[in-house]
Amino acid sequence: MENKRCFPNRFSDYKGSLVLGQGSDLGAPIVIRTIDSILQQLPAQGGQEGGLYGGLAGVAYMLYHASQCPVFSSHKDTYLRRAVSIIESCVLYYDREQDRETRASFLLGGAGVYAAAAMIYKAAGQDFKKPLDTFRELCDVCQPLGFLECGSDELFVGRSGYLCAALVLKQKLGIEVLKPDQIRSICHAILESGKQYSRKKRKPFPLMYSYYGTEYLGAAHGLSSVLQMLLSYQDYLQPADKDLVWQSVDFLVNQEQNCNWPPELGEVIERENELVHWCHGAPGIAYLFAKAYLLSKKPCYLDTCIRCGELTWQKGLLKKGPGICHGVAGSAYVFLLLYRLTGNSKYIYRAQRFAEFLSSEEFRDGSCTLESIYSLYEGLSGTVCFLVDLLQPKQAEFPLFSVFV
Numbered sequence: 275m276e277n278k279r280c281f282p283n284r285f286s287d288y289k290g291s292l293v294l295g296q297g298s299d300l301g302a303p304i305v306i307r308t309i310d311s312i313l314q315q316l317p318a319q320g321g322q323e324g325g326l327y328g329g330l331a332g333v334a335y336m337l338y339h340a341s342q343c344p345v346f347s348s349h350k351d352t353y354l355r356r357a358v359s360i361i362e363s364c365v366l367y368y369d370r371e372q373d374r375e376t377r378a379s380f381l382l383g384g385a386g387v388y389a390a391a392a393m394i395y396k397a398a399g400q401d402f403k404k405p406l407d408t409f410r411e412l413c414d415v416c417q418p419l420g421f422l423e424c425g426s427d428e429l430f431v432g433r434s435g436y437l438c439a440a441l442v443l444k445q446k447l448g449i450e451v452l453k454p455d456q457i458r459s460i461c462h463a464i465l466e467s468g469k470q471y472s473r474k475k476r477k478p479f480p481l482m483y484s485y486y487g488t489e490y491l492g493a494a495h496g497l498s499s500v501l502q503m504l505l506s507y508q509d510y511l512q513p514a515d516k517d518l519v520w521q522s523v524d525f526l527v528n529q530e531q532n533c534n535w536p537p538e539l540g541e542v543i544e545r546e547n548e549l550v551h552w553c554h555g556a557p558g559i560a561y562l563f564a565k566a567y568l569l570s571k572k573p574c575y576l577d578t579c580i581r582c583g584e585l586t587w588q589k590g591l592l593k594k595g596p597g598i599c600h601g602v603a604g605s606a607y608v609f610l611l612l613y614r615l616t617g618n619s620k621y622i623y624r625a626q627r628f629a630e631f632l633s634s635e636e637f638r639d640g641s642c643t644l645e646s647i648y649s650l651y652e653g654l655s656g657t658v659c660f661l662v663d664l665l666q667p668k669q670a671e672f673p674l675f676s677v678f679v
């Protein structure tokens with residue numbers, strides 16, 4: 275039966291050579307053209323809301339990312355200048371935001387914007403102390419156990435997101451922006467919240483969370499990215515809590531249904547209709563297992579990651595657009611992740627094929643129209659990040675979601 279969610283993958287698989295003409299001589303002009311068209315279509319007014327996920331801040335991050343790639347050195351200053359002016363307007367917007375919780379949110383609010391501002395200002399040679407200080411101050415907001423009614427621990431707006439932003443800052447600025455006590459107390463809140471929820475709901479495993487009443491498993495709002503952040507900071511955990519995190523990772527490994535995970539705990543996957551997205555499913559959960567593998571060196575985690583990649587090769591040519599959240603670039607990032615984990619060129623080949631598909635007629639005619647062309651997660655800004663990373667696969671990383679720090 276035909277799958278409604280994806281195009282059939284008609285590409286033959288890797289046979290020992292990469293796709294010709296996909297090097298920087300052809301790839302770079304596509305990136306430059308796409309950036310130009312994004313910049314031409316930015317709203318004349320507004321767009322500062324929506325954070326890194328859907329707002330202008332995501333465009334600023336994309337410009338920063340491109341500016342850091344040597345292939346685009348002749349555009350570096352132009353891209354950075356534009357990034358600075360865009361992120362300044364976003365910072366002003368969130369400085370005026372009254373709602374503390376929105377200010378502390380990573381992908382949908384202020385925390386991510388302040389983090390991006392610090393990275394961009396630093397790259398542009400400007401003083402970045404102010405956005406960094408503001409970012410640090412937001413730590414207090416997300417420490418109370420139930421600071422968000424909808425669920426306080428997930429990636430987009432919750433505590434894991436705040437930790438994720440701090441991780442990106444550590445990577446890009448080379449400094450740990452939070453004090454050890456701050457990191458410990460946020461991790462403690464995440465753990466305590468997960469233990470309490472699990473006890474209250476009588477779950478047969480140690481840590482569980484919900485977001486708007488749903489027990490998500492995937493990267494967007496679910497267990498996998500929460501665990502990924504706890505693993506990223508495992509040196510700050512008590513030994514017993516560390517064990518609990520690893521038990522939970524193994525619990526999630528065991529929820530696999532044929533190379534995929536259902537969006538919600540306990541659901542049974544319908545094959546014709548399954549979600550193979552970064553936000554829900556294998557292409558996002560893969561990052562947790564990558565992190566687990568990098569820390570433990572246990573081959574079983576790498577094997578799980580590889581299975582995520584196999585399913586994504588079959589079902590990752592998504593009809594929901596070119597983006598990284600639930601689009602083709604998000605699928606292709608799994609191959610770049612697997613390339614970095616294994617060094618196997620097969621994965622570069624697969625990423626190249628997905629990049630090629632993005633400019634095909636079949637994709638243009640058959641995929642959903644974009645609501646926001648410039649969004650980092652749903653629109654073309656994330657696609658640009660992917661195309662840039664395809665030119666530098668040894669440094670490639672899903673935007674703002676590193677497992678290599």
Ligand SMILES: [Zn+2]
Nearest residue numbers: 551553599600
């Ligand atoms: Zn999504």
